[in-house]
Amino acid sequence: MVEIFDIKFKNPVFIASGVFGFGLKYKSVTRGVGAIFTKGITLKPRVGNPPPRIYETPAGIINSVGLENPGVKEFCNSILPRLKKLNNRIFVNVAGFTIDEYAQIVEEIGEGVTGFELNVSCPNVKEGGVLFGQDPKMVGKIVRMVRKRTRRPIIVKLTANFCDPLKIGKACVDAGADGLSLINTIFGMAFDIKRKKPIITGGLSGPAIKPFALYCLHRLKDLKVPLIGMGGIMTGRDAYEFLLAGASAVAVGTALLRDPYAPLQIIKELEVLLQNKSV
Amino acid sequence: MIKHTVKILKKEWLSADIFSLEFNLPGLHPTPGQFFQVRINETFDPLLNRPISIADYEKTRVSMVIKVVGKGTELLSKKKVGEELIVYGPLGRRLKIENKNSLLIAGGIGVAPLFFLAKRLKRAWIDFTFVYGARNPSALVLKDEIEKLTSNVIFITETGGKKSGTALSVLSELNLTVYEIGYACGPKAMLKELQKLNLGFPIYAFCEDFLGCGCGLCLGCAIKYYGRYQRICEDGPVFELKGIEFDGGDI
Numbered sequence: 157m158v159e160i161f162d163i164k165f166k167n168p169v170f171i172a173s174g175v176f177g178f179g180l181k182y183k184s185v186t187r188g189v190g191a192i193f194t195k196g197i198t199l200k201p202r203v204g205n206p207p208p209r210i211y212e213t214p215a216g217i218i219n220s221v222g223l224e225n226p227g228v229k230e231f232c233n234s235i236l237p238r239l240k241k242l243n244n245r246i247f248v249n250v251a252g253f254t255i256d257e258y259a260q261i262v263e264e265i266g267e268g269v270t271g272f273e274l275n276v277s278c279p280n281v282k283e284g285g286v287l288f289g290q291d292p293k294m295v296g297k298i299v300r301m302v303r304k305r306t307r308r309p310i311i312v313k314l315t316a317n318f319c320d321p322l323k324i325g326k327a328c329v330d331a332g333a334d335g336l337s338l339i340n341t342i343f344g345m346a347f348d349i350k351r352k353k354p355i356i357t358g359g360l361s362g363p364a365i366k367p368f369a370l371y372c373l374h375r376l377k378d379l380k381v382p383l384i385g386m387g388g389i390m391t392g393r394d395a396y397e398f399l400l401a402g403a404s405a406v407a408v409g410t411a412l413l414r415d416p417y418a419p420l421q422i423i424k425e426l427e428v429l430l431q432n433k434s435v
Numbered sequence: 436m437i438k439h440t441v442k443i444l445k446k447e448w449l450s451a452d453i454f455s456l457e458f459n460l461p462g463l464h465p466t467p468g469q470f471f472q473v474r475i476n477e478t479f480d481p482l483l484n485r486p487i488s489i490a491d492y493e494k495t496r497v498s499m500v501i502k503v504v505g506k507g508t509e510l511l512s513k514k515k516v517g518e519e520l521i522v523y524g525p526l527g528r529r530l531k532i533e534n535k536n537s538l539l540i541a542g543g544i545g546v547a548p549l550f551f552l553a554k555r556l557k558r559a560w561i562d563f564t565f566v567y568g569a570r571n572p573s574a575l576v577l578k579d580e581i582e583k584l585t586s587n588v589i590f591i592t593e594t595g596g597k598k599s600g601t602a603l604s605v606l607s608e609l610n611l612t613v614y615e616i617g618y619a620c621g622p623k624a625m626l627k628e629l630q631k632l633n634l635g636f637p638i639y640a641f642c643e644d645f646l647g648c649g650c651g652l653c654l655g656c657a658i659k660y661y662g663r664y665q666r667i668c669e670d671g672p673v674f675e676l677k678g679i680e681f682d683g684g685d686i
Binding site: 177204209214215219221390415 | 438474479480481482483484523644645646647648650651652653654655656657658659663664
């Protein structure tokens, strides 16, 4: 059991946004983790990017899904009620293309969820996304705007793409963010050497980025807000490293592509490590 | 998605770069086109599992026919009889087999799921013709097994032998008016070409792609089908060829 934002969570292992659908399929996993962060929700439905959307690199993957989602109305009507029945903590990942959109989405969803994760760091969309997340003034505006619309905890998901997450994190906290999650995927690219052309550009995730993610998180440890660490967590040991670096909880993403049950294994392994402090 | 730890019971090289693996998994009722996500190793490079279609399921035994095309399949080819393997599945939408005179068109390693289909058609007493093209005679695998299923079979290779060509180039030799349904599996170029031929009966393409999760969660394996993105792993992998928009979505 952990307590973050004055809310109790059954454990500190969460499901990261984007790689687990809406958590409605593997219910034992959704119920077993501390919280689920939904897929990114936008104001209007999005069909996502054309393929290829995924590419494997050494110890990582590059994805370019492009925030495919049914839009906030459909989410509220048909997905959220089913998600709530699973009786676990739900953070809705909110992706806007304008500052107003973030506030509109949060307002539409209302107070019936645990909290919100503001996605200001998606590298796979043309407008908004990571461009917002690289600018401290812009993220500050977004957080202030959303703060007025909800009493629920606001977590901002940070990028480390071409910016200092510490500066961005400070701006978020000053504007009223309750917590920060980091890091979102980092820019990545792969080439087809036969055609001499790029195959994909998108967000790199997985064990390949773990050392960088740990470093970024550790830089923010003095900000006095809860940090949710993520980036290549595949094992309980990985999760423990993030907790040692200053995280209050961790989120599992890419590991789910390899094994949808991975978070349950990570929880077990982490429990052993936390009980045996001499490790 | 059910996770299984299985023991490799049989491994056999069928050509220089194609091998088969067999393992026991009782109680499955797989249909042709369904596949397993196969764990390559316990380290994280390669990170993702590999989708491998079911080439046969007899009593309790699963057979997979795999071509070595990259690092993942290369590592998989090094597995030995007696070693354990983690597999997830069977995955993919179930195919309803129709009682219609069928034409099966396989290109290269696309033979694997169509062999499974041919076995099921034979079991259901449904007439079918099997056309199978490969690069060269040594790359034609499962030849004897296919011949045991039907005498309506055409093998063709691009090089070697008296006659050369592709699975599509021999279609003109067939009386296409007798077929009511077709099934195809092979390289994207073959499927694209086949779509253009417009044979006059519906053709179902068994699509293969690099998958992320393999179970409908990550939305990584999108294919544009009748104007909308579908997931190859969960909504497919079998789609009506007519509806696939090759320019709007890769496979």
